[in-house]
Amino acid sequence: MSGPPAGGFGSNAPLEPELGRTKNPYPRRSPLHTLFPILGSLALAGGGLAVLARHHIERARTAEARVHLREIAIMAEASYKRDGQFCPSAGAVPKELSHSDFYQSTLNEWEPYACLGFHLDAPQWFQYRYESTGTTFRAIAIGYVGENHEERMLVATGKIEAGAIVLDVPDAP
Numbered sequence: 001m002s003g004p005p006a007g008g009f010g011s012n013a014p015l016e017p018e019l020g021r022t023k024n025p026y027p028r029r030s031p032l033h034t035l036f037p038i039l040g041s042l043a044l045a046g047g048g049l050a051v052l053a054r055h056h057i058e059r060a061r062t063a064e065a066r067v068h069l070r071e072i073a074i075m076a077e078a079s080y081k082r083d084g085q086f087c088p089s090a091g092a093v094p095k096e097l098s099h100s101d102f103y104q105s106t107l108n109e110w111e112p113y114a115c116l117g118f119h120l121d122a123p124q125w126f127q128y129r130y131e132s133t134g135t136t137f138r139a140i141a142i143g144y145v146g147e148n149h150e151e152r153m154l155v156a157t158g159k160i161e162a163g164a165i166v167l168d169v170p171d172a173p
Contacts, residue, residue, distance in 0.1 A: 073139060077167060086136070136159045
């Protein structure tokens, strides 16, 4: 058997006289040649992960409000069934809302919500307010979420329609 033709298979490259072999058509490249694309891909992926993380935090914070508004609506419905009217209005907890930090309320702050049986003992990102006319109610949650601390307001409502209680609450998280 004979070896490859002079100049290599499918190549017309001249032989190098001192070495007696062909030039490598794939020159050796610096390790940085492969490192930079990898780093670029990681930077793009990292940026995407940061966006996903911010989105996840925002959803987690708004989930707090969705869950508690649903609880308030269910408790308001129970109060109507028990007393023949929705519980009276209750003020905002906390009175002032922080733009950047959670709030730890005390049991005393929730005293106006005693008719509903609602209180929070865990830190909260939202301010809660309950307004009632006796035949209608609105439960409101206001908080600052997202990267730019944008104000977010979620509302749950209830009313009596044709003798039945009709609730409208935010979707579950």
